[in-house]
Amino acid sequence: MDRARNFMPGPNQELLDAKPLRSLAPMFPAPMGxxxxxxxxxxxxxxxxxxxxxxxxxxxxxxxxxxxxxxxxTANAFSPAGTSANVPIxxxxxxxxxxxxxxxxxxxxxxxxxxxxxxxxxxxxxxRSAGLAAEGSNGVKVKRPKPIYRNHVSGKLLAxxxxxxxxxxxxxxxxxxxxxxxxxxHLQMDETLDASRRADLKAGAIMLASDIRANVGKxxxxxxxxxxxxxxxxxxxxxxxxxxxxxxxxIDYMSANFGNGEDSVAICIVAAGGYENDDDDTDTLVYxxxxxxxxxxxxxxxxxxxxxxxxxERSLHRKNEIRVVRGFRDPATITGKIYIYDGLYKIxxxxxxxxxxxxxxxxxxxxxEPGQRDGxxxxxxxxxxxxxxxxxxxxxxxxxxxxxxxxxxxxxxxIDHEKGPGxxxxxxxxxxxxxxxxxxxxxxxxxxxxxxPGDANCACGQHNGGDLPYSSAGVLVCRKPVIYECGEACxxxxxxxxxxxxxxxxxxxxxxxxxxxxxGLRCWDPxxxxxxxxxxxxxxxxxxxxxxxxxxxxxxxQTMCPGEKTLKxxxxxxxxxxESTYVSPDEFQPLPIKxxxxxxxxxxxxMNHSCSPNAFWQPVQYDHGDDKHPRIMFFALNHIxxxxxxxxxxxxxxxxxxxxxxxxxxxxxxxxxx
DNA sequence: GTATGTTCAAGATG
DNA sequence: CCATCTTGAACATA
Numbered sequence: 001m002d003r004a005r006n007f008m009p010g011p012n013q014e015l016l017d018a019k020p021l022r023s024l025a026p027m028f029p030a031p032m033g034x035x036x037x038x039x040x041x042x043x044x045x046x047x048x049x050x051x052x053x054x055x056x057x058x059x060x061x062x063x064x065x066x067x068x069x070x071x072x073x074t075a076n077a078f079s080p081a082g083t084s085a086n087v088p089i090x091x092x093x094x095x096x097x098x099x100x101x102x103x104x105x106x107x108x109x110x111x112x113x114x115x116x117x118x119x120x121x122x123x124x125x126x127x128r129s130a131g132l133a134a135e136g137s138n139g140v141k142v143k144r145p146k147p148i149y150r151n152h153v154s155g156k157l158l159a160x161x162x163x164x165x166x167x168x169x170x171x172x173x174x175x176x177x178x179x180x181x182x183x184x185x186h187l188q189m190d191e192t193l194d195a196s197r198r199a200d201l202k203a204g205a206i207m208l209a210s211d212i213r214a215n216v217g218k219x220x221x222x223x224x225x226x227x228x229x230x231x232x233x234x235x236x237x238x239x240x241x242x243x244x245x246x247x248x249x250x251i252d253y254m255s256a257n258f259g260n261g262e263d264s265v266a267i268c269i270v271a272a273g274g275y276e277n278d279d280d281d282t283d284t285l286v287y288x289x290x291x292x293x294x295x296x297x298x299x300x301x302x303x304x305x306x307x308x309x310x311x312x313e314r315s316l317h318r319k320n321e322i323r324v325v326r327g328f329r330d331p332a333t334i335t336g337k338i339y340i341y342d343g344l345y346k347i348x349x350x351x352x353x354x355x356x357x358x359x360x361x362x363x364x365x366x367x368x369e370p371g372q373r374d375g376x377x378x379x380x381x382x383x384x385x386x387x388x389x390x391x392x393x394x395x396x397x398x399x400x401x402x403x404x405x406x407x408x409x410x411x412x413x414x415i416d417h418e419k420g421p422g423x424x425x426x427x428x429x430x431x432x433x434x435x436x437x438x439x440x441x442x443x444x445x446x447x448x449x450x451x452x453p454g455d456a457n458c459a460c461g462q463h464n465g466g467d468l469p470y471s472s473a474g475v476l477v478c479r480k481p482v483i484y485e486c487g488e489a490c491x492x493x494x495x496x497x498x499x500x501x502x503x504x505x506x507x508x509x510x511x512x513x514x515x516x517x518x519x520g521l522r523c524w525d526p527x528x529x530x531x532x533x534x535x536x537x538x539x540x541x542x543x544x545x546x547x548x549x550x551x552x553x554x555x556x557x558q559t560m561c562p563g564e565k566t567l568k569x570x571x572x573x574x575x576x577x578x579e580s581t582y583v584s585p586d587e588f589q590p591l592p593i594k595x596x597x598x599x600x601x602x603x604x605x606x607m608n609h610s611c612s613p614n615a616f617w618q619p620v621q622y623d624h625g626d627d628k629h630p631r632i633m634f635f636a637l638n639h640i641x642x643x644x645x646x647x648x649x650x651x652x653x654x655x656x657x658x659x660x661x662x663x664x665x666x667x668x669x670x671x672x673x674x
Numbered sequence: 675g676t677a678t679g680t681t682c683a684a685g686a687t688g
Numbered sequence: 689c690c691a692t693c694t695t696g697a698a699c700a701t702a
Binding site: 196201208236246248253255 | 681682683684685686687
């Protein structure tokens with residue numbers, strides 16, 4: 001529908017021509033003047049296959065690989081040295097590390113150099129070709145090409161770094177997960193020392209000093225690997241993935257050469273959501289210009305038409321697309337803020353307005369480009385459902401848990417006429433074959449009131465390896481073989497931060513009909529990386545019990561080795577110079593526990609497999625001490641936007657198992673079988 | 675709950 | 689190349 005417009009020359013043509021210089025677009029065999037980045041199609045397909053990279057560029061530094069088969073092979077048989085050995089790349093030692101000497105050594109060590117991301121590689125390509133500017137007279141000049149640093153911290157491979165054959169989505173995810181790992185780790189350390197809590201800034205400083213980032217350089221339009229609906233909790237996250245560069249300012253803009261001189265255009269805004277306008281209309285947005293507000297030393301004054309304000313004004317006339325990140329109050333978090341990437345908008349009009357403080361301020365009305373998938377609209381919708389569950393339509397069962405969970409678990413089918421999942425009994429917890437009292441007891445701590453991080457006398461802290469596993473916000477810092485929460489033997493209160501999973505589900509789940517994978521699980525709430533999601537409830541199968549019915553296989557949980565994305569979630573330590581806790585697939589030790597959710601279970605039994613999952617399982621103990629049969633808890637691998645299907649990696653099945661099935665996860669790095 | 679003050683870093687600018 | 693300026697978020701405290 002909107003497509004025809006993309007091919008028409010219009011007032012924005014020069015800008016459209018300018019754009020591909022800074023994106024992946026030149027690699028497409030596209031006719032001149034076609035705006036490739038303009039997403040009239042949903043950005044689900046925005047990922048660029050690696051094969052798009054010309055084999056010759058970058059001084060031959062990129063391998064001429066790129067088939068998905070190649071990637072799956074490396075993903076399956078991951079070995080750190082082997083993988084990186086395939087990635088020769090020009091390495092520059094990291095020399096700056098803002099948090100002092102702790103981590104960085106020049107490249108003198110045994111580890112292999114590692115590629116930051118293909119996005120950076122493409123940036124280099126873009127910068128090299130920028131001089132040629134063969135695309136026409138309107139090439140955008142890159143104003144300040146920055147050196148591309150390679151990161152090499154303490155001689156260790158950095159946890160989540162994408163390889164050169166990562167898709168843009170994987171590159172962004174990898175950078176983002178690295179940031180989150182660093183942030184959680186620094187928060188944990190800060191809380192131990194009761195020091196400053198700006199772990200977001202610390203993580204950001206390390207990321208930028210090491211140049212671990214995606215989509216370096218400014219661009220108009222979509223950012224490769226960033227999808228509409230993606231959620232964030234800190235401004236620094238937007239910065240390191242290349243969505244919105246300024247760490248504070250709400251307006252990101254760039255200068256460009258349009259053939260007839262330099263001009264500035266706005267490229268991204270963060271609408272902080274302070275001004276709640278009409279509820280239902282998420283497609284228009286009124287944004288206020290910046291400046292003029294009173295500062296400590298200055299008086300209030302009228303806003304001036306300069307910098308960001310000027311760029312917005314120029315963008316009104318150029319009619320270029322502007323990315324919009326919308327901030328909302330998130331009632332679920334204490335600080336209560338969440339940022340949602342809402343896709344591309346255009347400015348319709350601007351005007352001056354006198355504020356209540358009596359100063360003139362600029363206002364801009366933005367209209368969302370049609371044909372994009374919902375972003376902020378989903379947030380508004382799910383928040384409404386959370387406030388009043390009866391506003392959720394298409395419900396075929398209002399509470400699958402029959403009141404067992406704090407919040408009802410509804411069942412919806414928007415696909416076909418299935419009436420609901422087959423019968424089972426809902427239970428909130430796993431059920432052991434033997435009474436808990438007969439199992440080995442878990443040791444407890446003697447802490448009064450609550451356990452505190454850094455308390456050497458807290459037995460639970462010591463049991464967990466010295467640190468409490470959760471931050472004060474209840475977010476898991478790092479994967480571990482087992483996590484020991486405080487339990488009955490502990491003297492601390494139920495408010496202790498070391499009691500998370502035992503408090504049960506805190507989200508509004510819905511079981512929904514998928515198009516091709518039966519029933520699936522998703523959530524109305526946003527879930528931040530590291531947050532506890534749910535337990536795998538069911539019956540623990542006694543090892544003595546044999547001859548299981550095959551039909552039960554679909555609902556059996558076993559601790560099989562998950563893929564790389566999950567395994568690397570525990571790689572925070574080496575980022576701050578501590579010993580890596582990475583467990584390679586070779587070293588992976590499965591637990592004997594098997595849980596069947598065929599007869600009894602909870603929402604977890606509806607979680608489908610994905611080779612690129614957003615959740616992972618983690619053994620947790622709190623009501624007994626038998627480490628071979630822990631409870632299995634699911635946590636978020638990365639931030640999960642509302643209404644995103646929750647998936648985990650079912651793991652690699654050993655050869656000769658009758659259980660292998662064709663995988664339908666649809667991930668670009670799908671292993672094919674499960 | 676909310677009002678206010680302090681501190682912070684990236685990138686533009688001169 | 690470097691110093692200065694511009695921004696408002698995040699959080700602590702009142």
